[in-house]
Amino acid sequence: MPKMTIPIGPQHPVLKEPLGFLLTVEGERILDSVLRIGYVHRGIERLCQERSYVQNLYLMERVCGICSHVHTTTYCQGVEALLGLEVPPRGLNLRILLCELERIHSHLLWLGVLAENIGLTAVFMYAWRDREIALDIMEELSGGRVAHSANVIGGVRIDMDAEQVHSVLVRLDQLEQLMDAFLGVIRHERSFRARTRNVGHLSAEQVLRYCVVGPVARASGVDVDLRRDAPYAVYDRLHLEVITHDNGDVWARTLVRALETVESLHLCRQLLTGLPDGPTAVRAPRRVPPGEVVSRAEAPRGELFYYIRSDGSEKPARIKIRTPTLTTLITLRDQLRGIHTADVPTVLAGVDLCIACADR
Amino acid sequence: MLERIVRWARRKSPWILHFNTGGCNGCDIEILDLLTPRYDVERLGILKEASPRHADVLLCTGAVTRQSRDRLRRIYEQMPVPRWVVAMGSCSCSGGVFQGGSNVLGGVDQVVPVDMYLPGCPCRPEAMIDGLARLLEAIE
Amino acid sequence: MNVDLIVEALREVFPAETIEVRPVPLDEVFVALPPSCIHPAVRLLVERFNLRHLSAITGQDLGDGIELLYHFWDGRGLTLRTTLPLEATSIVTLTDLIPGAAFFEREVSEMLRVSFNGHPDLRVLLMPDDWDGQPVMRQGGGE
Numbered sequence: 243m244p245k246m247t248i249p250i251g252p253q254h255p256v257l258k259e260p261l262g263f264l265l266t267v268e269g270e271r272i273l274d275s276v277l278r279i280g281y282v283h284r285g286i287e288r289l290c291q292e293r294s295y296v297q298n299l300y301l302m303e304r305v306c307g308i309c310s311h312v313h314t315t316t317y318c319q320g321v322e323a324l325l326g327l328e329v330p331p332r333g334l335n336l337r338i339l340l341c342e343l344e345r346i347h348s349h350l351l352w353l354g355v356l357a358e359n360i361g362l363t364a365v366f367m368y369a370w371r372d373r374e375i376a377l378d379i380m381e382e383l384s385g386g387r388v389a390h391s392a393n394v395i396g397g398v399r400i401d402m403d404a405e406q407v408h409s410v411l412v413r414l415d416q417l418e419q420l421m422d423a424f425l426g427v428i429r430h431e432r433s434f435r436a437r438t439r440n441v442g443h444l445s446a447e448q449v450l451r452y453c454v455v456g457p458v459a460r461a462s463g464v465d466v467d468l469r470r471d472a473p474y475a476v477y478d479r480l481h482l483e484v485i486t487h488d489n490g491d492v493w494a495r496t497l498v499r500a501l502e503t504v505e506s507l508h509l510c511r512q513l514l515t516g517l518p519d520g521p522t523a524v525r526a527p528r529r530v531p532p533g534e535v536v537s538r539a540e541a542p543r544g545e546l547f548y549y550i551r552s553d554g555s556e557k558p559a560r561i562k563i564r565t566p567t568l569t570t571l572i573t574l575r576d577q578l579r580g581i582h583t584a585d586v587p588t589v590l591a592g593v594d595l596c597i598a599c600a601d602r
Numbered sequence: 603m604l605e606r607i608v609r610w611a612r613r614k615s616p617w618i619l620h621f622n623t624g625g626c627n628g629c630d631i632e633i634l635d636l637l638t639p640r641y642d643v644e645r646l647g648i649l650k651e652a653s654p655r656h657a658d659v660l661l662c663t664g665a666v667t668r669q670s671r672d673r674l675r676r677i678y679e680q681m682p683v684p685r686w687v688v689a690m691g692s693c694s695c696s697g698g699v700f701q702g703g704s705n706v707l708g709g710v711d712q713v714v715p716v717d718m719y720l721p722g723c724p725c726r727p728e729a730m731i732d733g734l735a736r737l738l739e740a741i742e
Numbered sequence: 743m744n745v746d747l748i749v750e751a752l753r754e755v756f757p758a759e760t761i762e763v764r765p766v767p768l769d770e771v772f773v774a775l776p777p778s779c780i781h782p783a784v785r786l787l788v789e790r791f792n793l794r795h796l797s798a799i800t801g802q803d804l805g806d807g808i809e810l811l812y813h814f815w816d817g818r819g820l821t822l823r824t825t826l827p828l829e830a831t832s833i834v835t836l837t838d839l840i841p842g843a844a845f846f847e848r849e850v851s852e853m854l855r856v857s858f859n860g861h862p863d864l865r866v867l868l869m870p871d872d873w874d875g876q877p878v879m880r881q882g883g884g885e
Contacts, residue, residue, distance in 0.1 A: 252673050253621050255652035258630055260622055260670060281669045282624045283868040285704035287853075288878055292702070304699050307628025307724060323767040351631060354638075370638035388628045388724045453796050453842030466795075471817055472769070535767045536819055538797070547797045547813065562811075564798035564846070572845055598627040601868055669870035704878050705870060 243269045248583075252281050256359050256587040259597040267583060275578045277571060282601040287561060294556045295321055295395060295530060305563065306599040307388050308351060311344045312541040313563075314393040319474060320537030320550040321395050324530050333397030333522040334475045339513045340380065340392050340400075341475075341539075342506040346417070347376040348542035349503045352594045353424060356496065359587035360437045365427060372420045375413050382406065397523025407514050414514075418507045421500065428496050438493040442577045442589040445490055452573050456544020456566045458593055461498045462490035468540040480512050492592035499594075528556050541566055543594055565599035612658065612684070613738050615647035619657035619681070623674050623710065624700075625664020628724035629691035633661055641727045648734065654680040659737070662710040665693040665700045671713050678714040686717040686737060691725045698723060745771050745818050748791055752783060770819035772811075777824045780812065781834045784822070787814065788839050796836070799846035801854040803881045808854055812836070826856065835861040853879040 246267050252260030262278030286305055290298045302317045303310045315337055322329060329337070350373040357365035377387045383400045384390035392400045402410075427434055444454070446463045459466060467484040469477045485501040487494040532554040539546050544566030553559040570593040577589050622630050636643045637650060651657045654677045666674060678687065689710045692698040697708040710716055717740075720733040749763055752773060762774040775783055787793040793816050800811040807825040810833065814820045826833060835858040836843040847858045848867040855877040858864065866873060 252670065253619075253654070253677055258622070258634070259627060260624075260673070280705075280866070280868040280870060281667060281673075282622070282664065283667060283669070283705045283870075284624060284665065284700045285706065285878060286700075289700065289703050301699055304626040304628070304723070307626045307631060310626075310628070319768070367639055370635065371640060374638075374640050387726070388632060450794050451841045453794070453840065472815075474768070533767075534772075536770045536813060536821065537768055538815070538819075545797060545815075549798070549800045549811065549813065551802065560800070560802045562798060562800040562802075564813075568845055569842060572842060596627065598625065667870065668872060705868075 245273065250586070256590060258355060259595070261595070261597050265578070265583070265586070270582050270584070272578050272581055272583060272586070275575055277574060279571065279597060279601055282598050284602065286602045287563065290558060290561045292557065294528065295558060296528070298558065298561070299393065299395065300391065303389055303391060305602055306565070306596050308348050308596060309344060309541045309543065309546075309599065310389050311340045311392060312539050312546055315341055315475075316537045316539040316546050316548045317550070317561075318393045318395050319539065320535040320548050321530060322526070323535045323537065324533050324550065324552055325395070325526055327396050327524055327526060329397045329475075330521045330524065331476070331518040332520045335513050335517050336383075336398045336400055336402070336522060337393060338475050338477070339510055340383065340390060340398075342509045342513070343376050343380050345506045345542045346503050346510075347373050347380070349499045349506075350376070352499060352591075353496065356492075356588070356591040359591040360434070362427075362434060365424070369424065372417060375417045375420075379410050379413060394523055394526070396526035397521070399523065401522050402517070407517065411511065411514055414507050414510055418504060421504050421507070425500055425504075428493070428500055435493060437585075437588055438491065438496060438592070439489075440491050441581065441585050442492045442592045443490050444573055444577065448573065448576060452569060454544075454569045454573060456541070456570070456594075457495055457498045457502065458570050458573070459544065460484070460486045461494035463488045468538055468545055472538065474539060476513070479516075480509055482509060492588055495592050495594075529554070530556075530558075543567055543596060543599070544569065563602055565596070565602070567594075567596045567600040570595070571600055609741075613741055615649070616658045616686075616734070616738060616741075617649050617651045617656060618659045618661050619651050619654050619677070620661045620663070621674065621677055623662055623664045623670040623694065624667035624706065625691065625693050629663040629693070629722075632724050632727050632730065633663065633690065635727050636730060641731065643731060643734070646731070646734070646738075654678075655682060657681055658685060659734075660685065660687045660714075661690050662687060662694045662714075663690050665697045665703070666707045666710055666713055667705045668707060669705070671707060674710070674713050686741070687714050688718045688720060688733060688737060689716045690720045690730060690733075692721050692723045695719045695721055745820055748787065748793070748820060749773065751786060751790065755786060756783070766821070770821055772821045772823055774823045777826055777833050780810075780822060780824050781836065781839075784812070784836055784839055787820075793820070794840060796840050796843055796846070799843065799850055801850035801856060801879065803854060803879060805881060808856060810850065810856070831855060832857040832859055834859050837861055853877055855880065
């Protein structure tokens, strides 16, 4: 049978972001693939050398719209370490509360996108409807559904009163009940299992070789989660269960992310019921003393890495961002090899791509 | 007579194509949110199409990067006339927060003619529905 | 990961005048080595200590040289740093030991014009098709 080359993207219905693939296909089977990214490359690492640390806060927020808060969290953590600032406990609690709410919204978003790619449009609609609960909470706290601007260098600029805490707790309970339906679909729905089991398989050895992070690694049996292994902010005071699975296919990743959403709901509850009193931020000077810092956080897609170097001025000398999606992109060539063309949307959705993060 | 029916049909069912030319994804997820139960733009006749050849309105998000420029032009040319372009979000209006980036050309109007500018970072779904409704009135 | 054990092992292998160890926030240790020692050092990390997770490779233009930082992590962070002279910006690739370094090296290669000898595929990663070849992250680079 003759080989054909099929281009996918940058504009394609299964892709939410521009990404280029050249698939070499023989009949219905993929033989090989070539990846092209860079459509969303905005040169952020270069741009942030020309702006002050405070201006860069708004730039870091817009590296990615889905995980914007964790980008600013990692950035602020690094700059606060260079400045020697200690964020007050109430500020840290609220910062991590938004991190976990963002994880919930990101995983539900992804569940909807995967379901739509497979053809289960009903799950897409239900997941995004339920995601609105998390977005409403984030909007009430910060004023923005997607870009919150809640972090400032030195803490957070948001606060909550007791009535708000109670109202959020009630809605988190509602969301946890709604998650049962999704877990039921993932575990028992035969057509969902048929589409996602044994598709896009990655072994634990492949995960370690390619330095993959996040739910993709955890679904292949690699037990790593920065929140437990290198606790930052208030994670050392929270009870967290790290979800892993051994299957390594798209189905395992779906289950891991759904269970992580439920775990995030538990974390939010702990953060709200144990919310300490006090200020939410300390004042930060504009000029950062010379030095360098490595800051890491667990974004919804895995380990987010920041390296910041300061030369003593108001503008950073170098900010290096390594986003988790970049590590999963390498694995796509292995995952796509040998599968049917009909499984390509499932595999692409299964790794939870965030090309805006990868390209920066 | 046929003219009136065609115009009525065009106004009652604008099919959209969404293309991200270099944005952070914030506006894109708000566009997808339009299709979901809370905002539900299908009641306005709006459907998200897969191919440029089926679409009436091109929703652009994100600043135009050098790599995306030619693809955006080609997609615009593939859309059958009459076609409209909506620049959603501050980045596609003017480049937004990425102005001056080494790979960033600026707003979408550097490459294709724009009929409606919707600022916001990200653009809220309510603003998007308002903008689309005004575009439909202007088509009339 | 016991960082102190690893640092001790590195000190045993590499001469004292070539190696420099410094703690860096947040909970990192930076080890400076000459460029030719990086590949053997990483081989030691992978084979003796099973330290295989490379978080990132940072490249920066310091004016008088290009600095490369290889950030490893296994509970705590360990970074190997090396400076390449401006007239010889090339170094051996790590992809034979850690295949996950492939994309990181591609990015450093195009942003700073560093060549990684032995890399299987140094195509552009992020730069557009009509890129003029100028490394954006070099001092004075970029529009």
